[in-house]
Amino acid sequence: MPSQIVSLVVNGERREFIAAPGVTLLASLRESLGLTAAKRGCAQGACGTCTVLVDGRPEVACLVAVETVAGRSVRTLEGVAAGGELDEVQNAFVDCFATQCGFCTAGMIMVAEALLDRDPDPSEADVVEAISGNVCRCTGYRPIVIAILEAARRRRGAVSR
Amino acid sequence: MAKLRGRGYASVNYPTGMNLGGDPSQALIHATTTGTFVISLSSVDLGQGIKTIAAQCAAETLGLPIENVLVDTADTDTGPHCMGTFASRGTHRVGNAVIMAAAEARGVMLEVAAEELEVDAADLETDGTGFIRLKGAQEKAIHITDLALAAHFKHGRTISGRGIYLKEPSAPVPETGEMDPDSCQAHACTAAVVEVDDETGVVEVLELYNAYEIGRALNPAMATQQVEGGAWMGVSHALFETTEPYYPSRDHGPHDFAGYLMPGPADIPVQHSLFLERPAGNGPYGAKGIGEMTANAPIPAIANAIFDACGVRLESMPFTPERVLRGLDALRDT
Numbered sequence: 001m002p003s004q005i006v007s008l009v010v011n012g013e014r015r016e017f018i019a020a021p022g023v024t025l026l027a028s029l030r031e032s033l034g035l036t037a038a039k040r041g042c043a044q045g046a047c048g049t050c051t052v053l054v055d056g057r058p059e060v061a062c063l064v065a066v067e068t069v070a071g072r073s074v075r076t077l078e079g080v081a082a083g084g085e086l087d088e089v090q091n092a093f094v095d096c097f098a099t100q101c102g103f104c105t106a107g108m109i110m111v112a113e114a115l116l117d118r119d120p121d122p123s124e125a126d127v128v129e130a131i132s133g134n135v136c137r138c139t140g141y142r143p144i145v146i147a148i149l150e151a152a153r154r155r156r157g158a159v160s161r
Numbered sequence: 162m163a164k165l166r167g168r169g170y171a172s173v174n175y176p177t178g179m180n181l182g183g184d185p186s187q188a189l190i191h192a193t194t195t196g197t198f199v200i201s202l203s204s205v206d207l208g209q210g211i212k213t214i215a216a217q218c219a220a221e222t223l224g225l226p227i228e229n230v231l232v233d234t235a236d237t238d239t240g241p242h243c244m245g246t247f248a249s250r251g252t253h254r255v256g257n258a259v260i261m262a263a264a265e266a267r268g269v270m271l272e273v274a275a276e277e278l279e280v281d282a283a284d285l286e287t288d289g290t291g292f293i294r295l296k297g298a299q300e301k302a303i304h305i306t307d308l309a310l311a312a313h314f315k316h317g318r319t320i321s322g323r324g325i326y327l328k329e330p331s332a333p334v335p336e337t338g339e340m341d342p343d344s345c346q347a348h349a350c351t352a353a354v355v356e357v358d359d360e361t362g363v364v365e366v367l368e369l370y371n372a373y374e375i376g377r378a379l380n381p382a383m384a385t386q387q388v389e390g391g392a393w394m395g396v397s398h399a400l401f402e403t404t405e406p407y408y409p410s411r412d413h414g415p416h417d418f419a420g421y422l423m424p425g426p427a428d429i430p431v432q433h434s435l436f437l438e439r440p441a442g443n444g445p446y447g448a449k450g451i452g453e454m455t456a457n458a459p460i461p462a463i464a465n466a467i468f469d470a471c472g473v474r475l476e477s478m479p480f481t482p483e484r485v486l487r488g489l490d491a492l493r494d495t
């Protein structure tokens with residue numbers, strides 16, 4: 001099978017690139033498009049650090065063959081800080097000390113974005129469930145859970161204002 | 162059949178740094194034309210926060226805002242030497258080296274300021290907001306940006322400094338084995354509250370109380386991160402992690418990340434952490450190392466709590482349901 005030109009809408013912008021057959025969405029983002037926020041932790045769908053949103057849903061990009069999502073809309077961490085300003089989730093991660101080495105952070109934030117898009121007022125159990133596919137080796141998870149709940153609070157505050 | 166609660170504690174003394182053959186770290190610092198002080202290090206920040214600590218130590222010593230400090234740990238080939246990120250040594254070694262480098266740079270900074278302001282350098286002070294000024298005369302002051310520009314373009318001076326901290330080698334005395342192995346020792350105690358299900362053997366850690374004596378917590382929020390993240394790793398080692406569950410047989414060993422057990426976000430204990438601060442004489446602003454010790458005390462504390470809960474004394478990690486049940490069976494047999 002020859003390589004083909006794949007087109008994606010990445011962070012709101014149409015991007016085209018040449019993809020070898022079977023190449024993953026993760027490799028395409030990192031190597032063809034230079035978007036390195038999504039990380040390759042395990043390459044087998046077990047750690048969540050490669051999580052990006054495909055049409056708003058979190059997906060482990062290491063398990064997605066890029067040609068299967070051709071034409072779809074992909075959101076990565078690079079698309080979260082609109083105009084270079086950190087959003088509520090990112091700011092809450094900073095303020096709640098929810099990151100240490102940072103390797104899990106991009107995936108955690110993308111999962112949180114998807115959660116808050118669909119449920120602006122999640123319970124603690126909802127947050128725990130949302131991040132349960134994402135491994136963090138540093139923080140012990142608690143600060144991440146607190147940060148996501150704090151981000152939800154801030155986002156609701158911003159909406160009601 | 163019941164869920165049995167137990168409480169246990171364990172303490173740890175932990176050395177800061179090592180000295181086999183000597184343990185040095187260096188730091189270089191220089192001001193850019195606009196008064197940003199760049200610290201060059203080969204030390205690696207892998208999430209423990211050495212860049213933040215180095216910046217804090219430099220800002221404190223220079224008397225400038227932390228925004229004026231930039232830490233560059235880019236390249237271990239070209240940077241000044243560092244032994245590495247291990248042995249809980251980073252804050253102690255690198256902090257001390259940075260303080261030494263920043264003190265030299267501060268000396269030059271004040272000399273150039275003295276020339277600019279036509280006063281004696283000994284009469285100058287920093288105000289922590291970016292100004293160098295004459296003691297007792299607020300209006301006689303110069304901002305670091307103007308000062309750095311003047312140093313470069315008028316005075317031909319580099320505002321810079323060199324720092325090194327060396328823990329000297331110490332060979333053991335052959336007769337006694339006596340030596341000086343570390344720079345100081347930090348101390349900690351963890352109390353664990355667990356629940357043991359005597360039907361399934363599952364152990365749940367409900368709460369951890371962590372008390373740490375680490376000299377001075379240069380950044381209390383980051384120190385708390387280390388304590389609680391490390392304690393989580395302790396829980397993980399105590400209850401879940403192993404590559405060889407039936408050593409020496411390889412049966413049931415994990416083959417990949419998916420099969421390697423670790424606690425997830427739903428398995429986290431509530432943690433309560435506090436610091437006792439007794440500054441170490443040779444530490445940077447009194448700090449000792451904290452990195453590695455944080456995973457230590459939780460493990461024996463959990464083992465003791467399991468014993469308290471159900472009488473089973475486990476001596477091999479991880480404390481799996483199978484081991485707990487075998488222990489309970491053995492108790493029944495006796």
Ligand code: FES
Nearest residue numbers: 041042043048062
């Ligand atoms: S790299 Fe995709 S889940 Fe680990």
Ligand code: FES
Nearest residue numbers: 100104136137138
């Ligand atoms: S911050 Fe290091 S893995 Fe989560």
